[in-house]
Amino acid sequence: xxxxxxxxxxxxxxxxxxxxxxxxxxxxxxxxxxxxxxxxxxxxxxxxxxxxxxxxxxxxxxxxxxxxxxxxxxxxxxxxxxxxxxxxxxxxxxxxxxxxxxxxxxxxxxxxxxxxxxxxxxxxxxxxxxxxxxxxxxxxxxxxxxxxxxxxxxxxxxxxxxxxxxxxxxxxxxxxxxxxxxxxxxxxxxxxxxxxxxxxxxxxxxxxxxxxxxxxxxxxxxxxxxxxxxxxxxxxxxxxxxxxxxxxxxxxxxxxxxxxxxxxxxxxxxxxxxxxxxxxxxxxxxxxxxxxxxxxxxxxxxxxxxxxxxxxxxxxxxxxxxxxxxxxxxxxxxxxxxxxxxxxxxxxxxxxxxxxxxxxxxxxxxxxxxxxxxxxxxxxxxxxxxxxxxxxxxxxxxxxxxxxxxxxxxxxxxxxxxxxxxxxxxxxxxxxxxxxxxxxxxxxxxxx
Numbered sequence: 001x002x003x004x005x006x007x008x009x010x011x012x013x014x015x016x017x018x019x020x021x022x023x024x025x026x027x028x029x030x031x032x033x034x035x036x037x038x039x040x041x042x043x044x045x046x047x048x049x050x051x052x053x054x055x056x057x058x059x060x061x062x063x064x065x066x067x068x069x070x071x072x073x074x075x076x077x078x079x080x081x082x083x084x085x086x087x088x089x090x091x092x093x094x095x096x097x098x099x100x101x102x103x104x105x106x107x108x109x110x111x112x113x114x115x116x117x118x119x120x121x122x123x124x125x126x127x128x129x130x131x132x133x134x135x136x137x138x139x140x141x142x143x144x145x146x147x148x149x150x151x152x153x154x155x156x157x158x159x160x161x162x163x164x165x166x167x168x169x170x171x172x173x174x175x176x177x178x179x180x181x182x183x184x185x186x187x188x189x190x191x192x193x194x195x196x197x198x199x200x201x202x203x204x205x206x207x208x209x210x211x212x213x214x215x216x217x218x219x220x221x222x223x224x225x226x227x228x229x230x231x232x233x234x235x236x237x238x239x240x241x242x243x244x245x246x247x248x249x250x251x252x253x254x255x256x257x258x259x260x261x262x263x264x265x266x267x268x269x270x271x272x273x274x275x276x277x278x279x280x281x282x283x284x285x286x287x288x289x290x291x292x293x294x295x296x297x298x299x300x301x302x303x304x305x306x307x308x309x310x311x312x313x314x315x316x317x318x319x320x321x322x323x324x325x326x327x328x329x330x331x332x333x334x335x336x337x338x339x340x341x342x343x344x345x346x347x348x349x350x351x352x353x354x355x356x357x358x359x360x361x362x363x364x365x366x367x368x369x370x371x372x373x374x375x376x377x378x379x380x381x382x383x384x385x386x387x388x389x390x391x392x393x394x395x396x397x398x399x400x401x402x403x404x405x406x407x408x409x410x411x412x413x414x415x416x417x418x419x420x421x422x423x424x425x426x427x428x429x430x431x432x433x434x435x436x437x438x439x440x441x442x443x444x445x446x447x448x
Contacts, residue, residue: 038210038257040113043081046074047120053078057096064089065262067337085109087257100124104132110149111236111257147238148172165229166192172237174198186226187443193222197239197252204251230268230317231344231447233259261340265320274311281306288423288434307353307436315346344447353436360418360433368402
């Protein structure tokens with residue numbers, strides 16, 4: 001189960017999933033076109049030294065991290081295929097009567113990989129083992145789709161804006177970013193999704209472990225949930241998809257797979273901090289200094305206190321085998337090589353100024369003196385209205401000044417809640433006030 005919650009001004013969207021057993025039922029009934037297979041496969045042919053096919057060879061594919069193994073048997077042509085392999089590193093063992101056991105290790109399966117692996121057996125005793133080593137990585141030879149895999153090393157070592165792993169999608173050839181660089185936080189769905197693949201029109205597609213990860217509102221092509229970077233195993237950006245399972249979109253397909261537990265207990269913890277002690281003030285707020293606002297506290301240099309800037313992003317991950325002590329009797333359980341868990345949490349508390357221009361009454365205007373607006377704007381006295389044929393005429397206030405006894409006391413009290421201008425406006429005294437307009441966002445997400 002994965003959940004994401006955000007509170008604060010500027011709500012961008014909330015994604016939450018229901019219990020995982022319900023998801024399993026829903027997606028098992030959904031049409032296959034709604035999901036993309038994120039697991040990989042290994043296929044190939046088993047032959048002997050002369051090139052003849054070896055039938056009925058036992059092929060065992062083992063995940064070296066979890067110890068989980070999958071077996072297959074070669075057919076009469078020596079062909080085999082092992083499907084639904086989670087991204088990770090594998091070892092392939094081949095056993096056949098009259099031949100030495102052959103082992104090929106260090107095989108990396110990435111998101112959606114379809115790797116071709118042919119193996120040649122040597123005649124001999126089955127108790128003997130031939131280890132095949134190769135430095136050259138295997139190529140994906142059974143799919144015509146093109147794209148870029150963003151692996152775990154890139155995610156962990158390259159700088160990420162707001163810890164958002166999707167910013168690395170721009171490393172894929174043909175990807176252009178069209179959003180606002182300021183908004184790449186995990187709940188900024190629009191900014192995260194603003195990519196164009198090879199100039200193709202239409203929305204992009206986002207999947208999470210093969211399941212659709214698309215927001216239901218706010219326009220098409222938005223990702224729904226952005227997992228923490230430490231929870232992502234890797235993802236693939238397909239920019240030229242020729243596979244039928246992705247043919248329903250003209251844009252890019254971003255297929256993400258999350259980490260899972262292994263036989264070893266692993267975890268991470270982190271916190272990123274940014275505040276107004278370490279960061280410079282906004283240029284326009286710093287220039288204005290909000291000097292006309294007497295309510296602002298001042299430092300030793302006489303400068304007004306800055307609007308708050310707080311950024312705290314923190315979280316942790318933990319994963320490993322499911323284990324219950326033997327002391328629990330029938331409830332004791334050792335999940336190594338069988339059952340695993342992984343949990344990730346991330347929180348974000350963010351307060352920052354969003355400067356905006358506003359128009360407020362000047363000190364003279366508060367007293368009824370609007371002479372600063374002449375000659376562009378003339379204020380007429382409504383009490384002097386009179387009929388002039390088919391028209392109504394009024395006399396202007398002398399000097400554009402409204403007499404003090406004509407100003408409502410309610411209006412005077414209301415004006416006390418308006419700040420004074422803190423910068424020079426235009427000729428009509430517009431945009432004469434700049435405000436930090438502080439914004440606060442509070443977000444957390446959990447991934448199981």
